[in-house]
């Protein structure tokens with residue numbers, strides 16, 4: 001059992017929880033994730049470790065309520081427990097002194113860039129962060145980013161904050177105007193694909209954090225397999241970060257849609273059973 | 281060579297038509313009367329061949345004679361001297377290659393149903409709700425870490441706990457049991473049997489930490505720092521193999537481990553009562569012909585598939601699966617496409633499976649190893665299916681092995697051990713599938729037994745020579 005110590009709504013449909021998990025916190029590195037299961041009948045879902053505190057023995061998870069499990073998790077309060085949390089899983093982001101780096105975040109994906117930003121700063125890199133969302137209130141954790149980043153560029157579809165338009169436009173300008181060594185993008189597949197297409201002609205090394213469906217997250221099932229330069233890789237143990245220019249995004253998008261009917265069915269049943277109010 | 285006829289048919293099984301629709305156990309076991317009658321057939325050989333066939337060398341004639349004499353619990357006690365998990369081995373051992381395959385009676389007629397008798401004794405104890413009281417040595421204060429809770433880890437834990445060790449099992453998944461819980465289906469091995477064994481272990485004082493991915497949550501070095509004197513690595517060979525053919529990542533191509541994990545561990549057959557889904561299909565091709573393939577095929581059928589094919593590149597004579605499973609699968613209507621080697625999985629415009637294309641194979645003359653290799657005949661054929669399950673084997677999982685610096689590996693990342701389960705790193709022992717490659721439950725248990733013995737020796741030597749301990753725990757890092 002893993003206790004939720006703190007819970008907060010950080011944006012529409014996005015919550016953050018701080019969970020008591022001392023061992024995971026001790027070994028967590030930027031880019032790692034956990035797999036959790038809320039209760040005995042629950043599904044195992046992966047969530048990135050958005051922050052961790054070794055001293056306090058806690059990890060922070062940020063999640064967007066888009067389906068049964070995340071909705072249900074959104075109804076938990078401080079003091080409630082999560083049945084299973086396993087981690088820290090996946091390869092950590094390779095941290096070294098690159099020079100000038102850019103982190104590109106779309107929607108909720110942004111927040112998971114936070115530990116990477118901290119790590120890159122520890123290695124004394126210059127880091128520009130570009131965060132994009134539909135509208136201002138979806139720009140999660142922008143204050144925290146501001147604290148650490150050398151430069152923070154915001155973009156919104158509706159112009160409510162920062163520059164009006166897409167992250168890719170801001171990224172392109174940045175590439176043209178500076179000497180970037182590496183780009184790292186996290187967000188919806190379409191956005192990561194678009195980033196990849198922007199950086200490719202410039203030969204800018206680009207990492208993306210892929211989010212395929214996972215089951216156990218320890219390399220045992222193959223559910224999370226992705227196609228990297230024509231080769232099958234397991235995102236949970238060989239990723240989740242891969243060279244963007246080698247990713248088959250279309251295949252990933254197909255595979256992510258595989259359980260859409262079941263996801264809708266589960267959500268409908270959940271909403272109906274408790275009218276959206278119950279916990280289990 | 282295994283001969284399929286050497287497997288026993290004395291056991292009652294459920295009607296194939298009915299059982300193929302649910303997940304309840306297929307084989308029902310022997311009645312007491314049947315068991316005694318079967319035990320009476322045993323010749324009580326002076327030099328029992330059966331014992332040679334059993335990887336842990338159970339004193340088979342002795343336990344059979346107890347059953348013959350209506351002393352079922354005494355029989356079970358004998359088995360337990362060698363084998364911690366009789367209810368499980370009695371069900372899943374490939375007996376036709378082991379004890380039963382070697383039984384002298386098999387030369388002329390039917391061998392003794394040793395597995396069924398073993399199962400009977402264990403089930404009898406469970407039915408009357410007895411538990412054997414074992415003597416546990418006084419706690420000796422030494423902590424030993426067991427990594428992985430499959431049959432190898434469970435055996436090490438039990439043997440060392442009985443010797444007074446302070447044992448903690450670390451398991452990556454949320455439930456202990458290894459392949460026994462996530463791989464082998466309920467209809468072959470009911471989960472309550474494993475739960476009973478786990479409860480028994482806990483009664484010996486064994487602690488179990490789930491959600492503990494050693495190498496990630498804690499490294500082995502960190503365990504040593506917490507005072508563990510030795511570690512046993514029994515993490516299995518849980519990573520699926522695949523063929524690298526076009527279409528393998530299409531939607532509705534499952535690796536058997538995912539398909540079986542969804543159903544066995546996550547109970548996806550009860551979706552949406554349980555949150556994890558699994559796709560049900562009409563026509564399914566399962567590639568491979570081992571136990572995993574049979575389990576996947578029969579599971580797909582129980583999920584409602586109308587037609588299920590086993591696609592295998594050799595013939596029925598080379599199938600590595602237990603004979604009993606093949607026969608049960610056949611009775612349930614699973615179809616077999618032998619001498620067929622998949623070369624491509626064909627998808628529709630949305631990225632879903634619609635067919636599998638195979639080469640027709642021929643078997644060539646036996647090579648130096650005596651195995652007849654399949655070769656393309658030049659012909660090919662296509663099977664229309666809406667789901668493909670790849671069950672062509674498992675290989676080592678690198679999470680733990682990579683996290684131990686300098687650990688000596690062989691082949692595809694398996695841990696090199698000596699005959700006592702020692703690795704090249706002091707204080708680290710290993711056994712089961714991670715040392716041998718995918719094998720059997722009983723061989724994993726045998727490895728656990730040997731490792732437990734040598735862990736005991738190792739820790740006792742350390743305890744006697746405190747100076748040396750410091751040195752070797754340093755090298756363990």
Ligand SMILES: Cc1cc2nc3c(=O)[nH]c(=O)nc-3n(C[C@H](O)[C@H](O)[C@H](O)COP(=O)(O)OP(=O)(O)OC[C@H]3O[C@@H](n4cnc5c(N)ncnc54)[C@H](O)[C@@H]3O)c2cc1C
Pocket residue numbers: 033043045046047048049062063064065066067068069070071108112210211212213214240256257260263264266267
């Ligand atoms: C390594 C990794 C790290 C992740 N980190 C985070 C995180 O920090 N915060 C967060 O909110 N989400 C994260 N995700 C995605 C998260 O796992 C899914 O949102 C979650 O599984 C949805 O579960 P559900 O039952 O609520 O929704 P479901 O009912 O399963 O799905 C609802 C909708 O979400 C889509 N979806 C399902 N799984 C995923 C997925 N893995 N990625 C993207 N979309 C998905 C479905 O296609 C569907 O449209 C991560 C995924 C991976 C693989």
Ligand SMILES: Cc1cc2nc3c(=O)[nH]c(=O)nc-3n(C[C@H](O)[C@H](O)[C@H](O)COP(=O)(O)OP(=O)(O)OC[C@H]3O[C@@H](n4cnc5c(N)ncnc54)[C@H](O)[C@@H]3O)c2cc1C
Pocket residue numbers: 372373374427428429430431432433450451452453456457458459460463464492493494495514515516517518540571572575602677679680711712713714718719720721722724
């Ligand atoms: C579907 C299927 C059917 C089978 N049928 C039969 C049969 O009928 N008869 C038979 O004899 N054999 C059968 N086998 C083979 C048999 O199950 C295995 O040989 C046996 O389970 C191996 O035991 P083990 O203890 O080495 O490992 P496993 O049973 O594989 O257990 C290893 C455990 O370690 C855990 N683990 C892995 N990495 C870590 C880590 N880093 N930290 C902590 N824990 C970790 C895993 O989650 C797992 O629980 C079958 C296998 C499968 C997959």
Ligand code: SF4
Pocket residue numbers: 333334335336337338340363369370373375378379380394395398722
């Ligand atoms: S453990 Fe397996 S091989 Fe040994 S006697 Fe029992 S069933 Fe036979």
Ligand code: SF4
Pocket residue numbers: 321322323324325328329330331340341382383384385392394
């Ligand atoms: S070989 Fe067969 S007949 Fe002889 S003791 Fe063993 S089981 Fe009995």
Ligand code: FES
Pocket residue numbers: 213214215216217218219220221222223224225234235236237
């Ligand atoms: S989630 Fe199972 S192998 Fe990656």
